[in-house]
Amino acid sequence: MAETRAFWLDENVDRERGTGGRGRYEAEVLRRTDEFADTWGDIAPVAFAATAWRVATELSPGYVRRHRRIVAATCAPSPWDGSLICAVTVISRWPAELTWSRQWQRDRGWRDWPQLFGQYTTPTDQDLTRSPHLRATLQVEAPVPLGDLPPAPDGPGDAVAATARRAVVVLTRELNDLLHPLIGQLEAGVPADS
Template identity: 80%
Template sequence: MPEPRAFWLDEHFDREHGTAGRGRYEAEVLARIDVFADTWGDIAPVGFAATAWRLATELSPGYVRWHRRIVSATCTRNAWDGGMACAVTVISRWPAELTWTKQWQRDRGWRDWPQLFGQYTTPTQQDLTRSPHLRAMLQVEAPVPLDDLPPAPDGPNSSVVPAARRAVAVLVRELNELLTPMIGQLEAGVRG
């Protein structure tokens, strides 16, 4: 069985729900072209790519989609060296230290992440009146290679949309390289 992808581009939904012959992402980039203003002509592609990523993930549903275990994913400029950094929050099982015994639970009925149709959800207020919840998450923070990111356009011209699409596609590929094995392991669990 192949590993589940951590991230993917939802090109089909984007095209099907676009307007005026444009996909939703293209329309969003053009409508919010001013958010790229600080990146025009930058010799590093990082600021442009980070802005393209933010727009792609702010759409609802996002142009970039992610695995059900991923809660959030940001790509930003690293303030220390100007490189690209990602921060991804991933739903996890309880740490082994809490699963080998239930003594710490003291018969309080601790619950893990609720699931609805296979999707992880936040406990409702009603759930929280019945039992305590411990929802484990992992915070992944890592550098992202810049090698294949497109250069930042010189200004608001016809190259912006293709460059934004390319930047987002490269970030999806790099984040998959980083996180797909982890997601696969979390889904598989511990084999004994």
């Protein structure tokens, strides 16, 4: 069965590429501590956790790794009530309405997501000059439970890196719980039982 975890932490690369006894993510958090400045002492852990997630996913390769179907994943405070909202873009198959009949294609050679060694890729400029592409995605937007998130530190000296790591661990777990069934169903490629 194909791997269906939506997200996981790449602890091996983090340790291997770390310096001075610190993991790569910890070093990056300490280097970018100013990006957390607006979150110090916040009563809600949301803004701190969202910043920790952003830093973890901006590393290349990311400290948080993602399933090949996931194009993007962000976490941000809700402008409505300040809760934590994730937005995840997932590669999907064409909808059933387009696969039921091929008449809409009119022999134009429509292409789906290109794949290279099992990884979804963006069509090259050359690909786009040869045939039309229809790349289906699903946009998942959902609240993320806050119960296990660590409180925001009071300042830059209060174990910022360790708290950021804990926040990312919790977010990875929560997003994996949310998206694992969806990814599994897409990978299975068959309709779910009713």
